Each structure stands twice: as C-alpha cells, then as structure tokens.
Amino acid sequence: MKKILLAAVxxxxxxxxxxxxxxxxxxxxxxxxxxxxxxxPGHAYYQQKADYDIEVRLDDKEQRIYGExxxxxxxxxxxxxxxxxxxxxxxMRAQDSDSKLITIEKMEDFRSIGDVARKTxxxxxxxxIEEVTTPSGKNLxxxxxxxxxxxxxxxxxxxxxxxxxxxxxxxxxNDRMKIGGRSGYEYFEEEDNYLYTIAQWFPRMCVYNDVEGxxxxxxxxxGEFALAFGDYEVAIxxxxxxxxxxxGVLQNESSVLTSEQRSRLKKARSSDxxxxxxxxxxxxxxxxxxxxxxxxxxxxxxxxxxxAFASSRKFIWDAQNQPVAGKDILCxxxxxxxxxxxxxxxxxxxxxxxxxxxxxxxxxxxxxxxxSVHSKWIGMxxxxxxxxxxxxEADGTYSERTKYGMWGVIxxxxxxxxxxxxxxxxxxxxxxxxxGLNTFVQYLTEQxxxxxxxxxxxxxxxxxxYMRGDKDYISxxxxxxxSIWQFGNNAYGKPAxxxxxxRETVMGRELFDHAFKIYCERWAFKHPTPADFxxxxxxxxxxxxxxxxxxxxxxxxxxxxxxxxxxxxxLNTMNPEIEKAAQKESxxxxxxxxxxxxxxxQIEETVNERDDNIDDFYAKRDIYEVDALHRxxxxxxKERLTEEELELLNSGMQFYELKFTNxxxxxxxxxxRFTFADGTEEVIRIPAEVWRxxxxxxxxxxxxxKQVENIRLDPYLETADTxxxxxxxxxxxxxxRFQLFRQKQTMENPMQRQKRVDELNEK
Amino acid sequence: xxxxxxxxxxxxxxxxxxAHDYFFSFVEMEYNAVSQRIEATLTVTTHDFERALEENGTxxxxxxxxxxxxxxxxxxxxxxHFTVKSGDQKSVLKFMGxxxxxxxxxxxxxESESIDxxxxxSIRYDLLMDDFPEQQNKVTLYHMGQTYTAAFTxxxxxxxxxxxx
Numbered sequence: 001m002k003k004i005l006l007a008a009v010x011x012x013x014x015x016x017x018x019x020x021x022x023x024x025x026x027x028x029x030x031x032x033x034x035x036x037x038x039x040x041p042g043h044a045y046y047q048q049k050a051d052y053d054i055e056v057r058l059d060d061k062e063q064r065i066y067g068e069x070x071x072x073x074x075x076x077x078x079x080x081x082x083x084x085x086x087x088x089x090x091x092m093r094a095q096d097s098d099s100k101l102i103t104i105e106k107m108e109d110f111r112s113i114g115d116v117a118r119k120t121x122x123x124x125x126x127x128x129i130e131e132v133t134t135p136s137g138k139n140l141x142x143x144x145x146x147x148x149x150x151x152x153x154x155x156x157x158x159x160x161x162x163x164x165x166x167x168x169x170x171x172x173x174n175d176r177m178k179i180g181g182r183s184g185y186e187y188f189e190e191e192d193n194y195l196y197t198i199a200q201w202f203p204r205m206c207v208y209n210d211v212e213g214x215x216x217x218x219x220x221x222x223g224e225f226a227l228a229f230g231d232y233e234v235a236i237x238x239x240x241x242x243x244x245x246x247x248g249v250l251q252n253e254s255s256v257l258t259s260e261q262r263s264r265l266k267k268a269r270s271s272d273x274x275x276x277x278x279x280x281x282x283x284x285x286x287x288x289x290x291x292x293x294x295x296x297x298x299x300x301x302x303x304x305x306x307x308a309f310a311s312s313r314k315f316i317w318d319a320q321n322q323p324v325a326g327k328d329i330l331c332x333x334x335x336x337x338x339x340x341x342x343x344x345x346x347x348x349x350x351x352x353x354x355x356x357x358x359x360x361x362x363x364x365x366x367x368x369x370x371x372s373v374h375s376k377w378i379g380m381x382x383x384x385x386x387x388x389x390x391x392x393e394a395d396g397t398y399s400e401r402t403k404y405g406m407w408g409v410i411x412x413x414x415x416x417x418x419x420x421x422x423x424x425x426x427x428x429x430x431x432x433x434x435x436g437l438n439t440f441v442q443y444l445t446e447q448x449x450x451x452x453x454x455x456x457x458x459x460x461x462x463x464x465x466y467m468r469g470d471k472d473y474i475s476x477x478x479x480x481x482x483s484i485w486q487f488g489n490n491a492y493g494k495p496a497x498x499x500x501x502x503r504e505t506v507m508g509r510e511l512f513d514h515a516f517k518i519y520c521e522r523w524a525f526k527h528p529t530p531a532d533f534x535x536x537x538x539x540x541x542x543x544x545x546x547x548x549x550x551x552x553x554x555x556x557x558x559x560x561x562x563x564x565x566x567x568x569x570x571l572n573t574m575n576p577e578i579e580k581a582a583q584k585e586s587x588x589x590x591x592x593x594x595x596x597x598x599x600x601x602q603i604e605e606t607v608n609e610r611d612d613n614i615d616d617f618y619a620k621r622d623i624y625e626v627d628a629l630h631r632x633x634x635x636x637x638k639e640r641l642t643e644e645e646l647e648l649l650n651s652g653m654q655f656y657e658l659k660f661t662n663x664x665x666x667x668x669x670x671x672x673r674f675t676f677a678d679g680t681e682e683v684i685r686i687p688a689e690v691w692r693x694x695x696x697x698x699x700x701x702x703x704x705x706k707q708v709e710n711i712r713l714d715p716y717l718e719t720a721d722t723x724x725x726x727x728x729x730x731x732x733x734x735x736x737r738f739q740l741f742r743q744k745q746t747m748e749n750p751m752q753r754q755k756r757v758d759e760l761n762e763k
Numbered sequence: 764x765x766x767x768x769x770x771x772x773x774x775x776x777x778x779x780x781x782a783h784d785y786f787f788s789f790v791e792m793e794y795n796a797v798s799q800r801i802e803a804t805l806t807v808t809t810h811d812f813e814r815a816l817e818e819n820g821t822x823x824x825x826x827x828x829x830x831x832x833x834x835x836x837x838x839x840x841x842x843x844h845f846t847v848k849s850g851d852q853k854s855v856l857k858f859m860g861x862x863x864x865x866x867x868x869x870x871x872x873x874e875s876e877s878i879d880x881x882x883x884x885s886i887r888y889d890l891l892m893d894d895f896p897e898q899q900n901k902v903t904l905y906h907m908g909q910t911y912t913a914a915f916t917x918x919x920x921x922x923x924x925x926x927x928x
Contacts, residue, residue, distance in 0.1 A: 106917070108893060114818075399827070401809065404865045454865035465789045465806070465901065469912020472919070473899050486899050488785040723910055736793050736905060737804035741860060741872045 020667055021692040024546045027554060028531040034210040039535025040522045047527055049074040050205035050230040057237040057294075058311055060194060063185055065201050066170045070135060073163050073205055080156035084163075085206040085214045086149040087227075090171050092219050093125025093181070098146060099221045123179055124172055127203065131168040140165055147219040149203060167203050182380040183387070188314065188336070193287050195315075195336055197375055197387040199308035205230075207426065209527055217428045223481030224427035224434075227305040229525055235298045238311045241291040243278055245317070245334040245371050246309035247384045248301030256297050268319035269330060274348040278317040280337050287314045287336075301383065303366075303525060305424050308382035310334055310373040318344065322352035325364040329355055335374030342392050342406055347372045350407060350449070354414040357445040361513065362418045362520035370417065372410050379409040381416030388413050404454060411449070412442045423523045430530060431481040432553075436495025437533075443496060460504075460720040463489070463497040467558035468664070468722030477553040478530065497720060498552040505669055505718045506688065507543050515540035547667060547688060557665030562726035563713045569655035571648075574637050576630035584624040656702045658711070658729075664722060667691035670700070673715040677707040683715070785811060785867075788890050789901040790845060794880045801847060801854055801875035805890065809869040815894045816840060827863040834858045841873060841890070848885040852878050880906070882926060886913060889920040 031037035033044035054069040075081055092099050110116050132142045132151060141152040157163050173196065176184030183199035206215040207226040215226040236244055244256075253262050261277050268275035278286075290313070301307060314336035322329045333347035351372050355365040367384045377389035390406020392398035415438045419425065425433035443458030456462075466489040467474070473485045477495050484490045503512040518540040519533055534549045551557055573579060608614035638646060660670065670686040682704070690698060713727040721727060724734045735743070785808040792803035809826055816823050821836045823829060829837065838858045847854040856873040863869040884904075892898045896917060904911040906926050913922040 104896070104918070109896075111893065112818075399825070400865055401827075401863065401867065405810070405867060408867075456866045456868070465791075465903070466787065469903060469910070470901065470914040470922075473914045473916050486787060487897065489787055725905075725908075725910075736802065737791050737806070737870055738793065738802040738859075738872055738874075741804070741862070741870070745860065 020551060020665075020695050021547045021689070022550070024534065024549055024554075027550070028534065029211075029529075031535075032210075035529065035532055037535065038539040039519070039532045039537070040539075041526055044078070045526070046076040046078070046210070048076055048205070048208050048228045050228040052202070052230060052232045052234070052307070054202055054232070054234045054307075055237070056201070056234065058196060058198070058239075058242075060239045060242075063173045063175075063194065064170055065173060065198065067202050068166065068168045069202055070164055070166045071203075071205060073157070073165075075157045075159055075161055075163075075208075077208060077210075078159050080158055081153070081208065082156045083153060084151045084157070085208075085216070086151065086167070086203045087206050087215075087219065087225070088127045088129075088144065088147050088149050088203055089200040089219045089225070091126040091144075091147040092221050093123060093174055093179075094146075095122065095124065095126070097126070098218065102220065121179065123174060125174055127169045127171050129167065129169050129203075131166065133166050135164050135166055137166075145218075148206065148216075169203065171201075173198070176378070177376065182378065183308070186376060188338075191287055193312070193314055195310070195312040195375075197308075197310045197373060197378075197380075199306075199380065199382055199387075200225075202307070204306065207527065211527070211529055212426070212429075215426070215428060217482075219428070220482055222484075222487065223429070223431065225306065226426040226428045226527075227424070229303050229305050229424065232301040232304060232307050233298070234301075234307055234309075235296050236309055236311070237294050237296045239291055239313065240293040240295040241286055241289070241313045242295070242311045243283075243286075243313070243315035243317055243334065244297040244309055244311045245315070245332065245373055245385060246297065246299045247304060247307045247382060248299035249368050251298040251300055252296075256295050265319065268332075269321055269328065271320050272322075274318040274320045274333075274344075276316070276318050276344075277332075278315060280316050280340060280344070283314060283316045284337055301367075304383040305421060306382050308385050308387075310385070310387065312336065316340070316344065318348050320348050320352060322355055322370075324355060324359045327364070329365055329367070330369045331355065331371075332369060333372045333374070338376075338391055338394075339374040340392070341396060342390060342398055342403060343374055346403075346407065347374070347388075347410060350410040351414050353449055354411050354445055355417070357448050358415055358418050358441055361441050361444060362517065363422065363524045365417065366422065366524075367417070370414060372414060379413045381413045381421070383417065383421040386410075386413035386416060407449065408442070408446065408456065411445050412438065415442050415445065418520070422525060423520055424525065424527050426527065426529070427481065429480055430478075431484065431487070431491035432477050432495040433528070433530060433533065435492045436477070437499070439492045439496035440499040443500065457493045457496050458500050459717070460497055460501050461717040463493050463720050464559075464722040466493065467720065468560065469558075471556045474556045476555055494552070498548075501552075501668075501719065502537070502545070502548065505671070505685075506545070506548060507541055511541040511543060512537075515543075547692075551666040555665065558722050559666045559668050559720045560662075560664030560723045560726075561668060561670070561713060561719075561721060562661045562663050562723070563658060563711065563729055564661050564726070565657075565659040566711060566729045567657040567659075568708075569657065571651075571653050571655070573649055574634055575650075576626040576634055580624045580626050580630075651705055654704050654707055656704070656708055656711075657699055658702065659697065659699045660713075661697050662691060662695060663726075667695065668719045668721075671714050671716065671718060672702075673712045674702070674704065674708050675710040675712075676704065677709050680706075786891070786895050786897045787899055787901075788812075789903065790888060791903050791905075792847075793905045796880075799877045799879065801856075801873075801878060803845070803856065803873045803875070805841065805845065805871040805873065806868055807871065807890065808867055809863055810867070811891055811895060811898075812869065815891045818894045826861070826869060829861070837871070838873075841871065844888070844890040844892075846887045847875070847878070848887075849878055849881045849883075854878055880926065884924045884926060885921060886924060887921045888913075888915045889917070892917045892920065 033042040036042040051072040052069055054067060056065060056067040132140045143150045174181045174184040177186050183197050186195045205228050207228050208214050238244055264275055264277045315334045317334050319330055319332040322331050331348050331351040333343060335343040351370050355370050359365045369384050371385040373387045375387045375389055376391050378387055379389055380387045388409045390402060390409060419438040420427055420434035427434055439457050443455045446453040446455045475485045475490055503509055515537045519536040522536060538545050667688045669688045672684045674682045711729040714721045788807040790803050790805050792801055795802055823833050842856050854875040856875050859872040859874050861869060861871045886902055888900045888902055890900055900915040902913045904924060909927055911924045913924055
C-alpha cells in the first residue's frame with residue numbers, strides 16, 4: 001500500500017561495524033624493497049637462475065629414464081647460501097613415500113578384489129640417485145629428505161656467484177593408466193607400444209626467494225611446483241622410430257627428421273592451418289615395426305621454469321603458425337591414431353587460438369612453440385607443452401561431451417603456459433594463483449572460440465551450489481594447496497568466478513582488463529604472491545578491493561542478499577484538492593469490518609437517523625470538503641516555494657524504500673531492475689560500499705516519476721547469489737530444477753515440433 | 764574382535780586419479796506437500812558418475828540415452844547412495860529423467876514414493892564416495908519457504924536436518 005511521505009529527517013548511522021570493509025592490513029605481508037605496496041616487484045627484487053644441461057635416455061624395453069645433468073645455479077639474492085635444495089618429485093612414488101602414509105583409508109576402500117589389488121600394488125618408483133658431484137667428478141656431500149635433496153657446500157655460495165654440479169639418476173616410469181600420475185606411460189597392448197608423457201623427470205632446483213627462503217614444502221601429490229627460471233639444453237635419446245615433442249626448439253632436425261618431414265615442417269611454419277608432419281597413415285605404419293637403434297633429439301629452451309617431453313612411435317604430428325605481436329609461434333600437436341578424428345581436426349587450432357587469446361588478456365606469448373600432446377584422460381601442463389585428454393570411441397565416433405571436454409582441457413592446459421609457466425606463482429603454496437587465474441582466462445578464451453560455449457566454470461551463477469549453506473567442508477581460497485577442501489571448486493571455480501564478478505560487476509571490463517594485464521606484465525618471468533596480485537589489481541584501477549579480497553578469498557561466506565521489504569511512498573503535494581480526494585479514495589477503498597457491513601444491512605434506522613437533533617457540527621461536517629481556508633493555506637505554502645521546488649512537488653514522484661539483508665555474509669553490489677506500470681524498465685547498480693557501515697541490513701530509497709510494478713535483485717545472475725527466491729518484489733519463487741524438468745516434460749519434444757514444422761511447410 | 768572381510772568379486776576397472784577432477788555432486792530437493800513425495804535433482808560430474816558405475820560393475824553405455832535396464836541400474840545405485848529417513852520411513856526414489864549438459868555435468872531427476880516429512884530428517888548422501896576419496900556432496904532442501912543445506916564427505920556420510928514445520 002502506498003504511504004504518504006510527510007517529512008524525512010535523515011539521521012546518520014551512529015555505529016560503524018566495518019569489519020568486512022576493513023583494509024587488508026594484517027592479512028598481507030608488509031611491502032618492502034622486494035615487493036612494493038603497489039604490488040610490483042620492488043627496486044631490490046631478485047630471483048635465482050638455474051640452467052640445465054641434460055642428457056636423458058628413454059628405455060622403451062624397461063620403461064625407465066636414465067639421466068645425467070649439470071646444473072648451473074646463480075645466486076642473485078643478497079644472501080649467502082650454505083646449502084642448495086633440489087626437488088626430487090618422483091620420490092612421491094617411492095615405496096616409503098609420505099603420500100601413501102597420509103592417505104586416509106577405511107575398510108570400505110577394500111570392498112572389491114580390484115580395490116585390494118590396487119592397495120597392495122607395489123611400484124618401485126622414485127629417483128635412484130647415483131651420483132652428486134662437481135663437474136670434475138668430485139663427490140659432493142648431500143642428504144635426501146623424502147622429495148627433496150640438500151647439497152651441503154664447502155663454502156657458502158656468495159651473492160652474485162654461480163655454482164655448477166652434476167647429478168646422475170634413473171627411475172622407473174609409472175604406468176599412468178594403472179596408478180595415475182601427471183606423467184608416465186600408456187601401454188597399447190594390441191600393438192605392444194607405449195606412449196610416454198615425461199615430466200618431473202629430473203632433479204630440479206627449488207626456488208629460493210624473499211618470501212619463503214628455500215621452498216621447503218614436501219611434494220605430497222597435490223600442491224604442484226615452485227621452480228626457478230633458467231635455460232635448458234636437453235639431449236633426449238629414444239628408440240629411433242619414436243617422434244619426440246618437447247619443451248624448447250629442436251636443434252638437430254636433420255639428424256632426427258626425414259627430408260620430407262623437414263619440408264612439411266617448413267611449410268607449417270608459414271601456414272595458418274595445420275600441416276601434417278607425420279600423417280596417420282605414416283604413424284600407423286611406424287607403430288607396426290619396432291626399430292632397434294636409437295636417435296638423440298636435442299632441444300634448447302630459454303627462460304623456462306621446467307622441461308617436459310613426450311615420445312612414441314605412435315605419434316601423428318601436425319603444426320601451424322600463429323603470429324602473436326609480430327612473432328611467429330609454431331603450434332603443434334602429437335597424438336596417436338586413437339585420438340582421431342578429434343585431434344587432427346581441432347587440437348592445433350585450439351593451441352593457436354589459446355596462445356592468441358591469452359596474449360590479448362595477459363602478456364604476449366613469448367616462446368617459439370606451443371604443443372598439445374594427446375593422453376587418454378589427464379590434463380597437465382609444462383612450459384610450451386601440455387598433455388591433454390579427450391579420446392574418441394574405438395570406432396572413431398565421439399560424443400559431443402567428449403568434444404567439449406577435449407576443447408576445454410586443451411585450452412586450459414595450453415593456457416597454463418601463462419599461469420604459472422610465465423607468471424610464475426608458487427603452486428606448492430597457492431593452487432588458486434595459477435588454476436584460478438587460468439580457469440578465468442580459459443572462460444574468456446572458450447567464449448571467443450564458440451559463441452555460447454558451455455563453459456564449466458566462470459559464470460557467477462555456476463558457483464552458487466558450492467558456496468551456499470553448510471560450510472563444514474569448505475575452505476577459504478587463501479588455503480595452502482595441500483589443505484584445500486574441494487580442490488576443483490575452491491582453487492579453480494571460485495577464484496575464476498570471483499575474477500569474473502570483478503570484471504563484469506565490481507570494476508567493469510575496461511578497468512579490470514587494464515589492471516589484470518598490468519599484473520601479468522609486472523610478474524611475467526617472476527615469482528608473484530597473492531599480495532602482489534591483490535595490490536596490483538587495486539593500484540592499477542583505483543578501486544579499493546580489500547573488502548572483495550577479504551570476503552571472497554579469506555572467508556567461506558557466500559552471497560545471499562535478500563530483498564526483504566518494499567515500502568511505497570508518494571510526496572504530499574499539500575494541494576487540498578488532490579490530497580482530500582486521495583484521502584477519500586483511500587478511505588472508500590479501505591477494507592471494512594464485517595460487523596459494520598452487517599449492521600448497515602440489518603439495522604434499519606439508527607437514533608441519529610431518526611432524530612435530527614442528534615447530529616452536531618462534528619457529525620455533519622464533510623471531512624473531504626475543500627474550503628476557502630484550505631485553499632488560502634495552500635496558496636501561502638506555494639508562495640514560500642521556489643519554482644523548482646514547486647515543480648518537484650507536482651512531479652508525482654514515487655518513493656520506494658527497499659530493505660535488504662545480507663544473509664550470506666559477502667557484501668556485494670545491489671543490481672536492481674525496476675519494471676514500471678507502463679512496461680518500461682530501469683536498472684540501477686549500487687556499489688557494494690553501500691554495506692560499509694551496516695553489514696547486515698540496509699535500506700535504500702529509490703525515486704521515480706512512475707509507479708513500480710516489479711523489482712528484481714541481481715536480474716542478470718552476476719553476483720553468485722545462492723538464493724534467488726528472496727530477490728523479487730512481489731515475491732517470486734524460482735522453480736526448482738525438478739519443476740523445470742517437469743515443465744519441459746509437458747511440452748512437445750523437438751521431434752514433435754519438427755513434425756508440425758514439416759506439416760506447415762507442406763501446406 | 765576380528766571381522767571377516769567379504770570381498771565382492773568384481774574385477775574393477777583401474778581407477779586412477781586425474782589431475783583436474785571435480786569430485787562434487789549436489790542434490791536439490793523439495794518436499795511436495797500435495798503428493799507427499801520428495802522431488803530431487805542430483806547434479807553430478809558426468810564422467811565421474813560414469814566411472815563410478817563402471818567401478819560398480821554396471822557400466823552405462825550412453826548417459827544421454829539410457830535403456831530401461833540401465834534406468835534400473837541407476838535407480839538402484841542412487842537409492843544405495845542417497846537416502847532420506849523420516850521417522851521409521853526411508854525414501855525410495857524412482858527415476859524420472861535425466862539431462863546431460865555439454866559443460867560436463869548432468870542432472871538426474873528422481874521422485875520418491877509417498878513419505879511423511881517429520882521434524883528430523885536423517886540424510887545419507889555418499890554418491891561416488893566409494894570411488895573418489897575426495898568426493899564431497901551437498902544437499903539443498905527447500906521446504907515451506909526455508910532453505911536447509913548439508914555437506915557430506917567420506918568421513919561424514921550422514922547428517923540430520925531439523926525442519927521447521
């Protein structure tokens with residue numbers, strides 16, 4: 001019901017409960033000369049360099065890797081280092097690995113013979129370190145602590161100094177199809193062939209920096225890697241009929257490729273569509289016969305944080321060029337016949353699209369190659385190369401879901417070149433910094449691949465089911481990689497959603513894209529931390545986002561803002577002709593007590609109706625009558641007003657006081673769509689700071705010159721509001737998924753509809 | 764006291780961890796006071812569901828087009844892993860339909876037989892947990908204008924919801 005607004009006296013809020021809008025002071029490290037308050041590398045920022053010269057041999061008979069490396073480590077820190085730490089990530093598969101010991105188990109895990117077989121399966125994994133020596137062969141003192149190896153130096157490594165040392169090792173490659181893993185091999189029993197995707201295959205330097213000192217968190221299997229940049233020269237010896245795809249640029253084409261293959265590769269370097277280097281027919285012929293000899297493929301890679309490769313005699317190979325900022329990127333795919341027809345058609349085109357689109361939103365892709373390698377179902381990333389799932393059925397058909405699954409994983413894993421291979425965050429500490437940011441740009445890239453692409457993550461509304469309600473098993477995004485509940489939603493989905501909300505709703509695309517690109521440019525080929533990201537996004541946009549980081553990254557709160565009440569007011573015009581008439585209409589239309597209605601019908605005549613002397617002045621007066629005094633008062637009132645005030649008074653202004661409650665805890669902008677009686681609409685966006693002085697409940701008054709019929713909060717599903725049932729006035733219950741399904745069931749199906757279309761066409 | 768372990772002789776397919784799996788499913792359900800039935804939608808990661816059914820020894824050929832026999836398998840599987848107890852009554856769910864989305868998820872629609880909704884509901888929701896140690900599930904119940912949620916893990920497969928009638 002409309003209320004008349006007589007007077008408004010606004011009293012400022014006297015209490016300031018501002019926890020959710022407090023600045024992120026204690027939560028973030030103090031800025032310093034290494035990382036400044038703007039979120040950029042400070043004037044004394046440094047990072048270490050680790051260069052590798054490696055010879056590796058893939059033993060296809062025993063499925064083993066034999067390697068020998070010389071690492072040259074340069075200490076760019078201001079500190080003297082008494083010892084060096086090296087990562088031995090393969091040791092996660094060692095028989096005494098902590099990863100097995102810390103796995104929670106129940107008897108339910110042993111319900112089938114298959115379960116028992118898996119639990120009792122023993123694999124002799126882990127690095128077998130044979131030597132750690134100086135380049136001249138003198139033994140170095142070292143100690144192994146599970147997945148890490150410490151070299152004790154005779155004299156500390158001074159700042160600015162370099163040291164070289166050699167490590168020799170071997171390990172058994174894991175059967176990825178049996179025991180899992182980011183790398184390993186797949187065995188194709190039918191032709192007795194292997195497809196190797198080899199990673200974490202050599203002892204790698206740990207990061208030493210101003211944040212953690214030496215990276216000292218063991219590899220337990222989930223929190224991935226923290227790695228220093230460096231230059232690599234790697235000689236990979238494989239069976240002579242294998243094709244190798246690798247991080248880096250091939251240095252000895254003439255030794256390992258046929259002249260025909262080299263000619264095709266040359267053509268691919270200037271082609272904007274995939275050119276076959278090894279065709280399916282050639283690969284099928286190759287996989288049938290096993291050569292006895294070996295070949296050594298030599299690759300060089302500059303300024304990378306890691307090195308991976310794939311090798312198989314089953315590989316089909318295609319390539320095309322993708323220019324980025326005037327530089328040519330050779331995009332390539334390696335896949336067995338089992339990947340076709342999907343892979344030949346899409347993989348390399350997806351690689352090209354991904355490097356091009358990510359370059360637009362982040363930094364120009366800096367490496368000369370980008371590679372997608374087929375694996376049955378995993379997705380895993382390394383510099384310039386990644387291993388991606390998506391395998392059609394054995395008969396060559398595939399479902400639409402398989403196609404989208406393959407597209408998504410290729411875009412995601414190629415995208416990892418940017419996060420964390422280039423913008424090199426510490427994955428061991430913060431999964432969200434690479435997975436979350438990457439999933440966000442993946443979403444943007446998918447949408448540019450196909451209009452309406454069914455992205456799994458990114459749109460705000462898609463995270464609502466995860467975030468709402470019971471928080472027993474949810475962690476804040478700012479949780480260490482090993483301790484996260486709900487890895488996929490927490491480290492991929494929620495941060496990607498949060499960035500999407502920043503871009504679409506809180507900051508707007510222009511400000512967000514600028515700040516996000518600044519972050520990427522600042523931290524390309526460096527080691528950013530969460531604080532560097534948070535600070536840069538604010539510093540480059542002039543948007544204080546501390547409340548947003550606090551709510552979305554440091555808590556498990558969710559978004560549920562309720563539109564509780566709408567009170568409608570209209571200005572009192574003071575014009576007696578209008579107000580008296582309005583009062584009469586209101587009184588006439590007021591609900592009547594049933595006793596009054598019945599009395600009017602059943603009491604034939606009252607005393608005052610019978611006796612004229614009963615009614616006095618009060619009984620006889622017409623309270624709706626406008627008299628001369630009313631008119632005089634009104635004229636005097638008007639004379640006190642300016643012309644503008646008078647115009648406003650007569651404007652017919654409608655006032656709507658809306659009351660909102662923040663049920664979920666995350667303060668968010670209020671996006672309101674007002675639909676008016678004349679059918680028109682207006683959208684009003686109120687920044688989240690409206691909650692800054694009253695976290696739980698606020699009111700806001702909206703003025704219009706026409707009546708509102710309907711109000712909808714978050715009409716474009718952009719805030720991840722988890723309960724849409726309290727977002728409308730008048731109240732509107734959203735149908736459940738089940739109800740929507742039922743509604744669809746009652747409608748004609750697409751074939752029935754087509755039949756009607758055909759009938760219409762026949763006429 | 765030692766308990767004999769009954770091994771089910773299913774030769775299970777190898778189940779290996781994938782780098783980027785999802786391990787999350789949820790149920791949105793509402794009690795239809797007119798029909799006195801629970802209307803529930805299970806949303807799952809389709810390939811997780813496929814692999815769990817394979818592991819169960821009952822693979823489904825094509826999730827987008829399931830046969831009558833496969834419906835029975837799915838009904839049995841879901842009823843074994845999602846139950847609502849109200850007093851001494853236990854839900855029995857009947858498959859109503861499914862929709863497979865290209866974003867990797869699928870919705871599975873179920874309706875229970877008639878059941879009285881009492882103040883305390885005991886919900887067990889351990890779908891996929893036998894196969895994926897990191898699986899978490901969540902139930903959202905809409906009832907009489909209120910929303911209730913409960914999260915489940917392999918260590919906490921059953922939870923109580925107290926409803927305001």
